[in-house]
Amino acid sequence: MSVIQVQNLHKRYGSKVAVDDVSLEVHRGEIFGILGRNGAGKTTTVEIIGGLRDADGGTVRVLGLDPARDRTRLRQVVGLQLQESQVQPKLGVREALDLYASFYPDPADPAQLLDELGLTERADARFEQLSGGQKQRLSVALALVGNPQVAILDELTTGLDPHARRDTWEVVERIRDRGVTIVLVTHLMEEAERLCDRIALINAGRVVATGTPAELVARAASDQVLRFRPSAPVPVGLLEQVASITHADDGTIEARGHENVVQDVLVALAQQGIRPENLRLEQSSLEDAFVALTTPLEV
Amino acid sequence: MSTTTLTRTSGSGALSRLTAVEARLFLREPSGAFFAVLFPAVLLTVLGLVMPWADLPFNDQDPILKQINGITGYAPTVLALAVATVGLSAYPQTIAGYRGRGVLKRMSTTPVPPSRILVAQLAVNLVALLVAAVLMFAAGALVVGVAAPAEPLVLLGAFLLSVLSAFAVGSVIAALAPNAPAATAWGMSVYFVSLFFAGVWLPLPLMPDVIQTIAGYTPLGAASEAMAAAWYGQPFDVAPFLVMAAWTLVALPVSARFFRWS
Numbered sequence: 001m002s003v004i005q006v007q008n009l010h011k012r013y014g015s016k017v018a019v020d021d022v023s024l025e026v027h028r029g030e031i032f033g034i035l036g037r038n039g040a041g042k043t044t045t046v047e048i049i050g051g052l053r054d055a056d057g058g059t060v061r062v063l064g065l066d067p068a069r070d071r072t073r074l075r076q077v078v079g080l081q082l083q084e085s086q087v088q089p090k091l092g093v094r095e096a097l098d099l100y101a102s103f104y105p106d107p108a109d110p111a112q113l114l115d116e117l118g119l120t121e122r123a124d125a126r127f128e129q130l131s132g133g134q135k136q137r138l139s140v141a142l143a144l145v146g147n148p149q150v151a152i153l154d155e156l157t158t159g160l161d162p163h164a165r166r167d168t169w170e171v172v173e174r175i176r177d178r179g180v181t182i183v184l185v186t187h188l189m190e191e192a193e194r195l196c197d198r199i200a201l202i203n204a205g206r207v208v209a210t211g212t213p214a215e216l217v218a219r220a221a222s223d224q225v226l227r228f229r230p231s232a233p234v235p236v237g238l239l240e241q242v243a244s245i246t247h248a249d250d251g252t253i254e255a256r257g258h259e260n261v262v263q264d265v266l267v268a269l270a271q272q273g274i275r276p277e278n279l280r281l282e283q284s285s286l287e288d289a290f291v292a293l294t295t296p297l298e299v
Numbered sequence: 300m301s302t303t304t305l306t307r308t309s310g311s312g313a314l315s316r317l318t319a320v321e322a323r324l325f326l327r328e329p330s331g332a333f334f335a336v337l338f339p340a341v342l343l344t345v346l347g348l349v350m351p352w353a354d355l356p357f358n359d360q361d362p363i364l365k366q367i368n369g370i371t372g373y374a375p376t377v378l379a380l381a382v383a384t385v386g387l388s389a390y391p392q393t394i395a396g397y398r399g400r401g402v403l404k405r406m407s408t409t410p411v412p413p414s415r416i417l418v419a420q421l422a423v424n425l426v427a428l429l430v431a432a433v434l435m436f437a438a439g440a441l442v443v444g445v446a447a448p449a450e451p452l453v454l455l456g457a458f459l460l461s462v463l464s465a466f467a468v469g470s471v472i473a474a475l476a477p478n479a480p481a482a483t484a485w486g487m488s489v490y491f492v493s494l495f496f497a498g499v500w501l502p503l504p505l506m507p508d509v510i511q512t513i514a515g516y517t518p519l520g521a522a523s524e525a526m527a528a529a530w531y532g533q534p535f536d537v538a539p540f541l542v543m544a545a546w547t548l549v550a551l552p553v554s555a556r557f558f559r560w561s
Contacts, residue, residue, distance in 0.1 A: 052407060072410055080408035085401035088320075090327040095320060102316045103411040146409065 001028045003063055003150055003181050004049060010057035011044050018044040020205030022058070026150075031172065031182045033196030035189075037294065041205040042185045043083065046152050049183070050080045063149060076104060079148035079180075081139050083155045089128040093119055093138055096127065097145055104146035117141045117171055133164030140171060144180070151175060154185040169195055189287045203294040216289045226255040226265055228276035238268055252278075313411045318419040325423050331389055335427045339381040340438040343374060347443025354444065358504060363533055371446040372502065374439060375454075375526035379461065379497040381431050383519050385424045386465025387472070387490045388483075393420060394473040395482030404561035413560050421466055428462055449532025457529055457540065461522030464543040467550035468518055474558040496520035503527075515539065518546040 004026035011019040019041040026032040034042045047053045049060055051067035051074045060067050065074045087096045097114065101107035114120045117137045122130060130138065136156060143151055153172065157165040172195055176182055186192055192199050193213045201209040201216060209216050226243070229252050239245050242264035243257035255265045262281065269276055326332050347353045347370040357372030358364035364372065394417065397403050406413035439445030448454045472489065476482035494500065496514035503511055503523065514520030521539035528536060 050408060052404075075408065075410045082401065082404060082408065085405040085408075087400075087405065088324055088397065088402055089400070090324050091320065095323075099316055099320050100409060102313045103409040105410075142405070143408070 002026060003028050004032075004183065005061045006045070006049065006058065007060075008058040009045060009048060009055055009060060011041075011048060011053065011055050017205055019048070019055075022200075022202065022205065022207050024200045024207060024210060026181060026183060027198075028181055029176070029179060030197040031176050031184055031195050033192040033199040034183065034185045034202060035192045035196075035199050035290070036187060036202035038187055040202045040294075042187075042202055043154055045202070046080075046154055046183060046185055047082075050078055050152050051075065052080070076146060077149045079143035079146055079151040081143040081151070081153045081156065083158070085139065086135070087127050087138075087142070090126050092124055092126055093130070094123040096138065097141055100142050100145045106147055108145050108147045110145060113141050113145060116174060118167070131164070133160050133167060136160060136164070136168055137171060140168075140175075144175065148180065150181045150183065152183045152185070156184065156186070157188065157191060165191075189285070189290055193286045201290065201293055208293045209289075213286050216293070217286055219289065219293075224257065224259070224261050225282040226262055226276075226279070227252055227282070228279040229253070230269070231275040231277055232273070234269070234274060235272065238272065239265055242268060314415050314418065317411070317415055318422050321416070321419040322423045322426075325427065332427070335381070335385050335389065335424065336431045337434065338384070339377050339431045339435040342380075343370065343377045343435050343439045343445065344442050346370065346373065347439060347445070357531075363531055364504075367446050367531060368444060370439065370443050371530070372527075374435070374445050375530045376498045376502070376523055377435060378432055378458065378526055379519050379523040380494060380499050381428060381435070382458075382461050382465050382522060383490055383493045383497065385428055386462060386469045387493060387519075388469075388486045390420060390424060390466060390469045391473040391476065391482045391486045392479060394470075395476050395479040398473075398559065398561065399479045401561065407560050417470070424466070425459075425462055428458075432458065448530040450529040450535075453535065454526055454529035457522065457525035457543075460540060460543045460547070461518070461526065464518040464522065464546040464550070467547040467554065470554035470558070471550045474554040474556075493517060493519035497523040516542055518543055521546075 002025045004024070006022055006024050009019050009022040022041065022045050034045065036042050044053065048055045049062060049067060051071045054068050062074060063077055065077075067074050091099075094110065094114065097110035101110050114123055117140060119134065119137055119141065122134055127135065127138070140153065140156070143153070156172070157168050160168060169191065172182060172184065184191070184195060196213060198210065198212055199216060200207050209219060211219065234253065239253070239255055243255035243261050246254040246256070248254065255261060257264070266276065350369070352369040354368045354370070356365040357367050357369050397416065403413040403416065406416060436445065436447075440447065468489065469486070472482055472485050476485050496517040497519040498506070498514070503514060503520070506514070515524060515538065521542035524536075525539035525543070528534070
């Protein structure tokens with residue numbers, strides 16, 4: 001069942017088009033990634049979904065609500081964690097959560113939320129005393145304190161060290177396990193690949209691909225590439241049956257093909273008693289998919 | 300219908316909690332709290348102790364002003380200074396800082412609109428200024444012989460209206476300044492000009508007529524005039540009240556029109 005439907009969303013600032021044509025659908029209980037380069041229109045898209053900006057065209061429904069018209073009700077059921085949104089520097093962690101809890105009709109228990117986000121020990125610290133990772137976790141806690149059905153998390157781990165980043169990812173998975181639908185905005189491939197059930201890849205204000213991380217990889221580049229130096233000359237025609245072959249000047253052979261190319265090449269070589277030396281296998285990653293799908297075609 | 304009721308209940312609870320939080324934050328900035336709450340009392344007392352004119356008649360040419368001493372004559376000016384310090388300097392800096400840090404934008408993601416933070420700030424600062432005024436009068440009366448205001452209720456009315464008009468002008472600064480440093484710079488410029496017209500550097504009666512006329516049209520000059528008349532027991536003049544009301548009525552919609560939450 002879909003909780004967010006966006007159709008032909010369009011938004012411009014003056015003459016600059018921020019979102020050209022975005023359509024997407026988010027299902028209940030999933031972690032949905034919105035992936036793209038900086039300036040691709042990700043933040044504008046989620047700020048419209050969250051009712052912070054008005055669209056110039058298209059329709060948006062969040063839990064059946066129109067974000068432009070039903071703002072008050074939307075804000076009770078959607079939690080937003082925005083980029084670089086802080087709280088008052090001298091506000092305490094627990095104080096901030098208690099305050100934000102009072103904004104909602106049916107808030108979560110702040111103490112439990114602190115515990116889940118690993119902030120109990122810092123409950124009495126002031127915001128300005130927190131580390132970057134702790135600030136982000138408080139930020140997530142504030143987005144969740146209203147017991148939202150949908151949480152939108154924008155560039156959650158930007159600026160965090162790898163350790164804090166991994167901790168934050170675990171937090172996101174725990175939130176999903178509570179039954180919250182999550183929209184995760186990111187430009188980090190690793191983050192999207194690790195967390196997201198499905199991804200919309202956005203480039204220059206348009207969705208260029210939607211699917212699971214694996215589907216996107218498969219769509220962008222289905223080839224696997226095998227490189228090796230044969231221990232003995234390879235008979236002409238042996239490998240050409242199973243893969244497309246390129247011979248490099250230094251004697252290295254590059255075999256490119258579909259799913260079974262690895263086994264087929266290795267079996268063919270073994271039958272001739274040839275060993276592949278310096279064997280390397282290149283597999284497409286989401287990063288390759290990202291590059292392939294967002295690089296403009298030369299015309 | 301039940302949703303609406305719930306929203307409204309949580310809304311008013313939110314405002315009182317927000318005000319309590321802003322009050323605690325106010326006290327956590329020691330320098331800000333000192334300047335708002337204690338400085339007027341300290342300034343009036345120190346001036347009263349060191350200035351030779353403090354216990355001389357304020358103006359021996361004037362039948363009313365010759366009955367009060369110099370330091371009593373200066374008390375309404377100190378009150379205007381206190382209002383200006385908070386309304387034109389501290390408040391717009393705080394709000395512009397909140398906007399720069401994304402505090403207001405974060406609040407706009409919740410069911411409670413970020414304008415409530417401005418209301419909470421006004422409430423906290425108004426209470427701080429009332430405490431400052433009481434402390435100032437108590438210290439002034441006990442230590443340096445400041446006379447009690449002749450028309451306390453008119454003084455209270457003039458004081459409240461001067462707070463409103465100063466905060467309205469402060470809101471325009473907060474609305475138009477692109478960032479916190481700009482809000483500080485603009486606020487301080489308006490602040491020092493206002494102090495001049497409020498008679499902080501030189502008592503208004505000693506200034507040339509043209510300056511006195513201009514001062515009467517500035518919010519702090521009018522505030523100083525209205526509070527002085529009430530304190531000294533001069534005949535009631537509605538003009539400075541109208542000037543302050545006009546500044547408030549113009550500045551509030553202007554700030555609301557141009558205010559950016561992020």
